[in-house]
Amino acid sequence: MQNKGNHKGDTLVEVRNLVKYFPVRAGLLQRVVNHVKAVDDVSFFVRRGETLGLVGESGCGKTTVGRTMLRLIEPTSGSVTVDGQDIFSLKAHELKLARRQMQIIFQDPYASLDPRVPIGESVMEGLNIHRIGTPRERTEIMYETLRKVGLENYHARRYPHEFSGGQRQRIGIARALALRPNFIVCDEPVSALDVSIQSQVLNILKDLQQEFGLTYLFIAHNLSVVEHVSDRVAVMYLGKMVEMTTREELFRNPLHPYTKALMSAIPIPNPRLKRQRVILKGDVPSPLNPPRGCRFHPRCPVAVERCSQEEPAFREVSPDHWVACWLVE
Amino acid sequence: MAESVPSGDNTLLRETVSLREIGWFERFLGPENYRIVTGLLKTPASIMGFILIGLFILIAIAAPVIIPPVTPNDPYKMPRDGFSPNPQPPGSEWRRNVPPVPFWYEPVMGTDKWTHILGTSTGQYDIFYGIVWGTRTAFRTGFVVVLTTFLIGIIVGSVSAYYGGVVDNIIMRIVDIFLTLPFILAALILAAVITPRFGKSLYPAIIALITFGWMGYARIIRGDILSIKERDYIMAARVIGVRDSRILFRHIIPNAIFPTLVLASLAIGDVVLSFAALSFLGIGTELGYADWGQVLSFARNWITSLNTYWYIIVWPGLTLVLFVMGWNLVGDALRDVLDPRMRGKT
Numbered sequence: 001m002q003n004k005g006n007h008k009g010d011t012l013v014e015v016r017n018l019v020k021y022f023p024v025r026a027g028l029l030q031r032v033v034n035h036v037k038a039v040d041d042v043s044f045f046v047r048r049g050e051t052l053g054l055v056g057e058s059g060c061g062k063t064t065v066g067r068t069m070l071r072l073i074e075p076t077s078g079s080v081t082v083d084g085q086d087i088f089s090l091k092a093h094e095l096k097l098a099r100r101q102m103q104i105i106f107q108d109p110y111a112s113l114d115p116r117v118p119i120g121e122s123v124m125e126g127l128n129i130h131r132i133g134t135p136r137e138r139t140e141i142m143y144e145t146l147r148k149v150g151l152e153n154y155h156a157r158r159y160p161h162e163f164s165g166g167q168r169q170r171i172g173i174a175r176a177l178a179l180r181p182n183f184i185v186c187d188e189p190v191s192a193l194d195v196s197i198q199s200q201v202l203n204i205l206k207d208l209q210q211e212f213g214l215t216y217l218f219i220a221h222n223l224s225v226v227e228h229v230s231d232r233v234a235v236m237y238l239g240k241m242v243e244m245t246t247r248e249e250l251f252r253n254p255l256h257p258y259t260k261a262l263m264s265a266i267p268i269p270n271p272r273l274k275r276q277r278v279i280l281k282g283d284v285p286s287p288l289n290p291p292r293g294c295r296f297h298p299r300c301p302v303a304v305e306r307c308s309q310e311e312p313a314f315r316e317v318s319p320d321h322w323v324a325c326w327l328v329e
Numbered sequence: 330m331a332e333s334v335p336s337g338d339n340t341l342l343r344e345t346v347s348l349r350e351i352g353w354f355e356r357f358l359g360p361e362n363y364r365i366v367t368g369l370l371k372t373p374a375s376i377m378g379f380i381l382i383g384l385f386i387l388i389a390i391a392a393p394v395i396i397p398p399v400t401p402n403d404p405y406k407m408p409r410d411g412f413s414p415n416p417q418p419p420g421s422e423w424r425r426n427v428p429p430v431p432f433w434y435e436p437v438m439g440t441d442k443w444t445h446i447l448g449t450s451t452g453q454y455d456i457f458y459g460i461v462w463g464t465r466t467a468f469r470t471g472f473v474v475v476l477t478t479f480l481i482g483i484i485v486g487s488v489s490a491y492y493g494g495v496v497d498n499i500i501m502r503i504v505d506i507f508l509t510l511p512f513i514l515a516a517l518i519l520a521a522v523i524t525p526r527f528g529k530s531l532y533p534a535i536i537a538l539i540t541f542g543w544m545g546y547a548r549i550i551r552g553d554i555l556s557i558k559e560r561d562y563i564m565a566a567r568v569i570g571v572r573d574s575r576i577l578f579r580h581i582i583p584n585a586i587f588p589t590l591v592l593a594s595l596a597i598g599d600v601v602l603s604f605a606a607l608s609f610l611g612i613g614t615e616l617g618y619a620d621w622g623q624v625l626s627f628a629r630n631w632i633t634s635l636n637t638y639w640y641i642i643v644w645p646g647l648t649l650v651l652f653v654m655g656w657n658l659v660g661d662a663l664r665d666v667l668d669p670r671m672r673g674k675t
Contacts (some may be wrong), residue, residue: 039611071565099570112561122562126569183519 012215013046013069013183018078020061020068023149024288038064040239043314044322046183051209051216053230055223055249055262057284062219063107066185069217070093070102081184085107102128102178107188109168113160119171120156126179134303145174148211149204165195170204177208186218190225202229223266227251228253232320235259238295239287241314245321255323259302294326302327333635360447366668367439369659378658381651389464396458397429403639405462405619408455410445416631416638419448423455448640450627454617456641460648462619467652470531470604471597476539481539482546483586489547490554491577493583515541529615533606533610538600546589587664595660598653606651621645 019042021035039061057063067073071087080087082102090098106112106126113122120142123126127138143153149170160168169189176184186205190198206229208214220226226233227247235245235258244255254260261278268275280299287292291298295306306326314324342609355363388395398404410417423443434439447456461531489500520537527533557563558581566576601621607613608622609629616623624645631638 015342067564070568094571099568102568104565104568106561106565108561112564112565114566114580114584117580125571127564129570129572129575174567175569179569 001205005037007227010048011045012083013217014046014081015045015065015069016043016079018042018068019076019078020064020074026158035292036290037239039068040051041291042239042241044234044241044244046215047231048182048215049209049213050231051218051229053226054217054219054232054236055221055226055233056236057221059284059287060236061287062221062236063187065236066104066187066217066219070099072104072183096130098127100179101181102183103179104171104185105169105176105182105189110160110192111166112172113168113175115160118157118159119163122160122233123156123171123178126175130179132179141178145178146171148177148208149174165193165194169193169197169201170290173204173208174300175200177212180212181214181215181234183215186216187197188219188221191220191222196238198225205314207228212295223262235262238284240295241322241324242296243321243323243325244314249321254265255317255321256296256325257302257327258296261301294324346475357519359484359596363479366667369662372662374658375662378655378660378662381530381655382659383566385464385468385652387654388461389468391466392461393466394431394433394655395461397427397431398462399426405466406625407454407459407617407619409617410449412457413453414451414630415476416451416641417445417449417453419446419559419640421445421448425569428458447644450624450631450641451628452617454624454627456624456644458619459619459624460645462625463621463624463645466614466618467601467604467618470535470538471601474535474542474604475597475599478543478596479538479546479589483550483582483589485543486547486550486589487554487577487582490551490558497551500547504547507541507544510541513603514543515601517607517610517612520607524612527611531614534604537607537612538603545592549592550585550589553588557581584628591660594663598656602649602653621649625649 018039020039021037022034023032024034025031028032042061042065044052047119054062054065060310064073068075069087071090075088076089080308082098084099085101087095087098097137099125114121123145124138124142127133130140142156146153148158150171151167151174153264155163161173163171164226169192173189190201193201193277205216210215216229218226218229230247232246233250235242235256236248237258243250243254243259250259251263254263257278261280264275264278266275278301280301282299285295285298291308293306293308293310294300294303294312297303300307304326310326312324312326314322316322370379393404393619397604398406399408400406408428410423410425410427421444423445424453425443429445430441432445438444445455445457447460449455464576485500485504486490489497516534519540520533523536527536563576563580566580571579603611603665605620605622606626608620609626614623625642628638629647630644631641637643
């Protein structure tokens with residue numbers, strides 16, 4: 001399954017200046033009165049075979065980034081390259097071909113499977129659409145993929161409602177895996193599951209990554225999950241990237257004040273210990289009218305004059321450590 | 330294939346779990362259809378509904394045996410026993426235009442002379458004949474109207490939801506306009522206007538009921554499509570590379586169509602009721618055509634003396650009630666069975 005000639009470690013996915021504004025319409029004529037700036041000039045890359053964790057609080061644009069990258073949502077501007085292919089400039093039939101390379105796993109396992117389609121057929125649909133092999137071979141691939149996620153052949157004829165949440169999520173993984181993609185966007189794949197099931201699904205994801213050399217963009221809001229699965233972590237705030245570095249560096253040496261605040265909010269499962277919490281003032285501002293300058297400055301405990309005037313660039317301050325903050329040298 | 334499937338003779342398992350032989354009927358239908366059929370036959374209410382509908386189907390099919398037509402070229406013409414306006418009570422003697430005596434008559438009735446089993450109505454039309462042959466009329470109009478309105482509604486609603494934006498807006502405003510019209514009145518006027526074109530027949534009323542009957546389906550399917558369009562599994566299909574048309578027909582419509590289907594199954598009863606209402610008001614078939622509405626309309630002039638002539642309203646009225654009730658009961662059961670979340674729960 002490894003692409004020959006490509007080593008683990010070179011860039012597989014590159015996102016440049018990705019922007020997605022959702023128009024807000026109002027009035028009788030449904031004129032565009034404003035934009036929700038869901039994703040505003042976001043750049044990052046994912047290396048082949050690694051897991052990039054993408055964290056941030058609800059509404060910061062994580063999911064929009066993931067979906068726009070797969071062109072499930074049309075972007076406003078920017079570019080995404082996957083394996084050297086510019087995804088946004090593809091025509092319909094080229095895009096269909098490219099879809100074999102990139103898949104997505106959804107958050108809600110109850111909403112992501114068609115209730116009227118037996119799960120074997122759901123898993124096989126991609127193979128049928130792309131006419132991979134003979135019908136017999138497709139069935140074989142489908143069974144094999146189901147076994148990879150811990151399901152049996154006889155499950156294939158059953159309907160989604162006959163499975164538990166964890167099983168459904170594994171079916172969702174099997175569906176994404178059936179086409180043997182290189183790159184999978186995992187859109188909060190475990191946040192709807194019981195804690196006991198979460199680790200099971202995470203371990204399956206890890207095993208599959210090893211076996212098929214998969215590259216993950218792992219979207220989550222749970223930092224301990226991200227710590228468990230990621231090689232590198234990117235942090236978003238209000239449609240912007242604020243920090244991106246390796247897992248060790250991020251957890252040992254967070255540079256951005258927002259990342260520090262996030263870290264301090266991870267609960268410790270020990271009642272005798274307490275972290276030094278960094279409590280942020282106020283709420284996340286509306287993405288309709290984001291603050292000028294650095295978007296974090298109204299809530300930042302260390303903001304200076306400059307932060308409210310100019311927007312800091314997202315730059316590499318030390319090898320493989322990217323930050324958007326004026327106070328980081 | 331899979332290593333973890335237990336092998337061996339499973340004696341222990343077989344002792345704990347009772348096995349069931351799969352019959353030829355189940356094998357013939359397949360597991361899914363078998364489940365629907367058995368599910369439909371489980372609740373007493375739906376069995377009642379099926380018995381009623383089955384009875385009416387039987388009556389419709391066997392009409393020529395139950396009461397053979399007096400005029401074989403035009404069996405829907407109700408035979409008249411004279412021209413007197415005064416209704417005759419059930420059991421009175423049939424003198425003129427007597428139908429041939431069918432094989433069941435003598436053993437059941439103990440005589441080989443036809444009587445007016447349910448009486449006659451104004452103009453000496455035989456009520457029994459009208460009800461029996463009117464069953465065929467009811468099924469014909471019901472199916473034609475429901476099928477056509479269902480198809481129109483599905484197409485209009487799907488187009489509206491699928492294209493969205495301006496198209497959706499225009500179509501839905503047209504639907505709104507149609508919905509503002511009072512149904513029976515609008516149908517009555519349209520049927521009256523087009524009657525000269527088609528003559529006195531079933532068509533004016535059928536066309537009128539279709540014209541003003543499709544909006545409910547369009548609205549419901551549109552709403553369901555709009556909600557299903559946003560589900561994750563539609564996005565999952567898109568990310569796999571499924572064509573839009575296939576997404577619509579394979580994933581959206583099968584998930585969206587069932588509320589509409591249930592509505593349609595319930596509607597056969599309602600359509601027959603509306604048709605009877607139009608007929609009662611004098612729109613529709615020519616005088617003497619076997620049609621429940623028409624049989625009912627014969628009672629119009631006798632409304633003040635119904636305590637004497639009760640049979641001219643009770644028999645056709647009861648028939649209509651039983652027919653509509655049968656469809657409603659089945660419609661309810663169908664809704665339960667077709668909902669996949671109800672699988673294994675009935």
